[in-house]
Amino acid sequence: MEYLEGLFGINVFNDSIMRQRLPRETYRVLHRTMDEGRRLDPQVASVVANAMKDWAIERGATHYTHWFQPLNSITAEKHDAFLSPVSGGKIIAEFSGQELIRGETDASSFPSGGLRSTFEARGYTAWDPTSYAFIKDRTLCIPTAYCSYGGEALDKKTPLLRSMEALSRQAVRILKLFGRTDATRVTPTVGPEQEYFLVDKELFDQRSDLIFAGRTLFGARPPKGQELGDHFFGTIKTRVQAFMTELNEELWKLGILAKTEHNEAAPAQHEMAPIYTIVNVACDHNQLTMEIMKRVARRHGLVCLLAEKPFAGINGSGKHNNWSMTTNTGYNLLEPGDSPHESAQFLLFLTAVIKAVDEYPDLLRASVASAGNDHRLGGFEAPPAIISIFLGDELTEILEALEAGSDYNGREKAEMTIGVHMLPKFPKDATDRNRTSPFAFTGNKFEFRSVGASDSIADANVVLNTIVAESLRQFADELESAADFRQALHDLIVRTIREHKRIIFNGNNYAPDWSEEAARRGLCRLDTTVDALPCYTAEKNIRLFETHQVFSRTELRSRRDIGLEAYSKMVNIEAETMLMMSHRQILPAVLRFIGSTAATVRDTSGAGMTLASGQSLLAELCRLCDQLSAATDALEQALSEKPAPQDPLLLAAYMKDTILPDMQVLREKADALEKRVDRSVWPFPTYDSLLFSI
Numbered sequence: 280m281e282y283l284e285g286l287f288g289i290n291v292f293n294d295s296i297m298r299q300r301l302p303r304e305t306y307r308v309l310h311r312t313m314d315e316g317r318r319l320d321p322q323v324a325s326v327v328a329n330a331m332k333d334w335a336i337e338r339g340a341t342h343y344t345h346w347f348q349p350l351n352s353i354t355a356e357k358h359d360a361f362l363s364p365v366s367g368g369k370i371i372a373e374f375s376g377q378e379l380i381r382g383e384t385d386a387s388s389f390p391s392g393g394l395r396s397t398f399e400a401r402g403y404t405a406w407d408p409t410s411y412a413f414i415k416d417r418t419l420c421i422p423t424a425y426c427s428y429g430g431e432a433l434d435k436k437t438p439l440l441r442s443m444e445a446l447s448r449q450a451v452r453i454l455k456l457f458g459r460t461d462a463t464r465v466t467p468t469v470g471p472e473q474e475y476f477l478v479d480k481e482l483f484d485q486r487s488d489l490i491f492a493g494r495t496l497f498g499a500r501p502p503k504g505q506e507l508g509d510h511f512f513g514t515i516k517t518r519v520q521a522f523m524t525e526l527n528e529e530l531w532k533l534g535i536l537a538k539t540e541h542n543e544a545a546p547a548q549h550e551m552a553p554i555y556t557i558v559n560v561a562c563d564h565n566q567l568t569m570e571i572m573k574r575v576a577r578r579h580g581l582v583c584l585l586a587e588k589p590f591a592g593i594n595g596s597g598k599h600n601n602w603s604m605t606t607n608t609g610y611n612l613l614e615p616g617d618s619p620h621e622s623a624q625f626l627l628f629l630t631a632v633i634k635a636v637d638e639y640p641d642l643l644r645a646s647v648a649s650a651g652n653d654h655r656l657g658g659f660e661a662p663p664a665i666i667s668i669f670l671g672d673e674l675t676e677i678l679e680a681l682e683a684g685s686d687y688n689g690r691e692k693a694e695m696t697i698g699v700h701m702l703p704k705f706p707k708d709a710t711d712r713n714r715t716s717p718f719a720f721t722g723n724k725f726e727f728r729s730v731g732a733s734d735s736i737a738d739a740n741v742v743l744n745t746i747v748a749e750s751l752r753q754f755a756d757e758l759e760s761a762a763d764f765r766q767a768l769h770d771l772i773v774r775t776i777r778e779h780k781r782i783i784f785n786g787n788n789y790a791p792d793w794s795e796e797a798a799r800r801g802l803c804r805l806d807t808t809v810d811a812l813p814c815y816t817a818e819k820n821i822r823l824f825e826t827h828q829v830f831s832r833t834e835l836r837s838r839r840d841i842g843l844e845a846y847s848k849m850v851n852i853e854a855e856t857m858l859m860m861s862h863r864q865i866l867p868a869v870l871r872f873i874g875s876t877a878a879t880v881r882d883t884s885g886a887g888m889t890l891a892s893g894q895s896l897l898a899e900l901c902r903l904c905d906q907l908s909a910a911t912d913a914l915e916q917a918l919s920e921k922p923a924p925q926d927p928l929l930l931a932a933y934m935k936d937t938i939l940p941d942m943q944v945l946r947e948k949a950d951a952l953e954k955r956v957d958r959s960v961w962p963f964p965t966y967d968s969l970l971f972s973i
Contacts, residue, residue: 288534290338290414292331300330313409314607315464324406325376331412332361332374335419343374345382345404346420348435350841352735354566355425357382358418379421380406402427407436410560413533415567422563431834435737438829439559442744443467445827449751450604450612450628456758457624462606467744469603470555470724471565471736472539474596475572476547476584477519479972482964483582487864491856492849493586493733494651496942497865499950500592501967504546511544518973519549522579526551529571535564544660545593546970555601555724558744562737565598569733581973587731588654590966595655596732600739603724604628604747614723623768626681630775631754632725633668635746636718637782639823640666640803641814642746643718643727646738648808648842650849652731657806658789662717662728664806665797667784669716675785682776715788745829752826808846809931815839843927850934854918854942861911864962865949869907872960873900896955903952910945917941 288295297306305326312319335343344356361372382404403426410422425434432438443466450465483489488496505511515523523540530537536554543550551572553564569585576583588595604612612628615621636643643666647656657663670678717729730739754771761767781800786793797804805811814820815835824830830838876897883890917937922930953961 283531286528287531290532291534292334292412292419293534294411296334297327297330300334301327309408319380319408321376321380323376324380328374328376328379331379331419332372335412335414336361336372338414340414340417340419342417343378343419343421345406345423347404347423347425348562348566348735348737349425349433350435350838351845352435352733354570356418356420382423402433407440407559409557410563411534413567415533431831431837435562435735435741436559438741438834439562439737439744441829442741442748442827443558445748445829446604446744446751449748449755452755452759453627453751454606454624456755456764459606459610459624462608462610464607465604465612466607467558467602467740468555468605468724469558469561469736469740470553470601471561471730472550472552472597472599472601473565473568473572474543474548474550474598474732476545476589476596477522477549477576477581477973478547478584478969480577480580480582482969482972485963486969487860487963488853488856489582489584489589492853493584494589494654494853495591495966495969496853496857497860497946497949497953498591498966498969499953501965501970503971504593505544508544510542510546510548513542515540515542515549516973518579518581522576522581523549523551525578526572526575529575530568533564533567533571535568537568543594543596545590547973548594548596555603558602558736558740562735562740565736585733587649587651587733590970593970594659595661597655597661597728598730598732598734598736600727600730600736600743601721601724602727602740602743611723613720613725623772626772627754627768628751629674629720630678630772630779631750632747633782634775634779635743635750636666636668637779638750639742639746639820640782641805641811641817642742642820642823643729643739644803644805645811645814645842646742647729647731647734648805648811648846649731649734650808650846650853651733652729653807655731656729660714662715663788663794664811665788665794665802665804666717666729666782667788667797667802668725668782669719669785670783671720672785674720675783678776678780678783682773682780684773716784717788741829745824745827748827749823807935808842809928809935812839812842812846812931813928815842840927843931844924847924847927847930847934850938850942851918851921854914854938857942857945858911858915858918860963861907861945861949865952866904866908866911868960868962869900869904869952869956872956873897873904875960876900900952900955903948903955907945907948907952910941910948914938914941914945 297309301309305323308320308323309327332343340361342358342360344358346354346356349355361374362370363373365371383402404423405426407422407424412419412421414420422436424432424437424440426437427433446467447465451462454462454465478489486495488494527537527540536556537551538554539550539552541550542548551568553561553568555561556564572583572585585596587597606612613625615625644664655661714728717727719726719728727739727743730736757771758764758767781802784793805814816839821832821835824835825832876893880890880893880897883893921938922933924930953965958965
């Protein structure tokens with residue numbers, strides 16, 4: 280334990296370091312900024328910057344960077360040395376409060392969706408003091424927000440911070456109605472579980488599709504996949520355990536609460552889960568986790584794959600977003616209470632979430648939309664594109680009893696009048712876990728299971744925070760003006776249940792009849808990224824985000840267009856990679872094998888024998904090879920006819936409707952040949968090697 284305590288957070292300018300190195304008053308003012316979101320005085324920033332610099336240099340840092348998260352879902356950094364020249368050709372180490380608070384960087388080359396032109400390059404980074412600075416690669420990294428010269432958000436963090444403020448404002452209004460005046464701030468918390476695959480680097484380097492696309496574009500299923508369930512929670516192999524051990528140590532040094540590690544369901548698939556924390560910090564930590572996973576894997580001769588569906592026919596990888604709300608006094612607002620007062624408060628926040636999800640499922644779907652995630656959603660434990668809520672039988676029965684005005688006949692029989700009689704205690708684990716549901720209540724939080732493994736969790740949480748803030752705003756408006764709070768509360772909860780119960784589904788989300796039932800209920804279904812992303816600019820959604828000052832109309836349009844452009848570019852990269860592999864690897868290998876097979880048949884015939892099996896194989900190879908060549912030509916022709924990129928939606932629709940089907944035909948022909956061609960001739964490692972070689 281002493282080892283862990285000495286290791287944890289050693290590369291983080293955290294609370295204990297600040298307490299040691301900052302004057303008491305400076306520490307108090309900084310903490311008030313962190314806890315309450317107040318603006319930081321520049322003089323205080325200068326003191327903090329000097330202490331931060333001294334600590335970083337003592338830890339071996341030579342540079343600093345404003346570390347931010349642009350709209351391409353990865354992180355960005357520009358390093359500046361601490362040195363400044365002085366007379367006599369000497370240098371000193373300097374880092375000012377201004378350099379801590381604000382930085383300037385080139386804004387022209389990052390995705391902007393039309394917010395910036397290439398000749399308008401100025402962009403600004405602004406320190407997020409609620410997320411601790413840290414040292415990585417001898418560089419002091421300062422988490423920041425990133426915006427344009429005109430103030431538009433060019434990153435993931437800025438709208439996330441805005442949405443947190445929106446949620447806090449409305450939640451505090453509700454708490455005051457319950458007499459909880461001690462709670463002055465409500466913070467969304469998240470624990471994002473991270474799934475990933477590990478493959479041998481030597482095998483990875485032989486696959487152009489893995490190198491360029493992050494997933495296999497060809498590959499026949501091996502005889503064994505995950506049917507036996509012997510990998511899930513199984514004994515961790517020595518090589519993987521060595522990777523996990525080093526990964527944990529690197530994460531702990533950065534103050535990342537890596538808690539759980541295990542084998543996932545698919546062969547070569549694994550999972551890491553952290554302890555929950557404040558959502559903007561959780562987002563920072565998850566971005567770091569993905570980066571460090573890749574780096575540590577390389578040191579062990581492995582490659583970490585974060586694509587949502589790197590292998591066909593087995594589980595894909597998601598990032599389960601466990602979301603809740605916590606007051607600054609430490610109370611979880613989604614924790615069922617024991618007293619009538621606590622139970623009523625819990626039910627109000629619960630129904631606010633139900634209402635939010637039912638009214639804005641399109642935004643939740645859009646927040647997880649990507650080319651990679653489209654391949655994952657809808658099977659192998661990934662939720663379908665239809666958004667619904669799993670509550671579990673007991674909580675659903677409580678809501679049904681409330682709606683009907685009847686007694687709840689569960690574990691404790693009780694009259695269901697909110698705030699007057701005792702509600703039955705709702706234990707944390709009274710719900711089962713529904714692995715097919717996109718949005719499941721799991722005791723004191725909601726698990727949004729649709730987020731893709733490579734995604735930033737910022738997008739999903741911006742939407743969650745904002746839509747719940749809107750429900751709470753409407754609730755507060757109604758309850759604040761009520762003459763009889765208890766009666767108004769009761770009526771509001773019952774009405775909300777009645778109006779939004781259609782979104783609750785506790786069954787199997789994969790069942791064919793659920794699609795039909797969801798359609799009868801009028802639930803939103805957006806199967807692809809191209810269907811989902813335009814929802815960002817629906818008028819009702821623009822009003823939502825503008826009301827809570829999370830996004831402007833132009834910022835929403837930019838995110839729609841960036842997502843569509845990224846989708847088209849990713850599909851184009853994959854298609855071009857398939858053509859390259861077909862032309863330069865698969866077709867030549869198959870032709871060589873056809874030649875050797877033909878020679879064998881000819882030699883056998885010359886010896887006076889008939890080799891029927893050889894003739895049959897040769898005929899099949901020739902037929903499949905011609906089909907492969909034709910499919911390659913068809914894909915190449917389709918790519919040459921794609922629309923110009925001026926209209927992102929038109930181009931993305933073409934990639935979805937024309938290019939992806941042609942890619943699938945090409946893959947089917949190649950995979951059929953893989954099953955017939957000699958293993959030694961096939962030009963790159965197959966699934967059996969990739970999935971079972973570690």
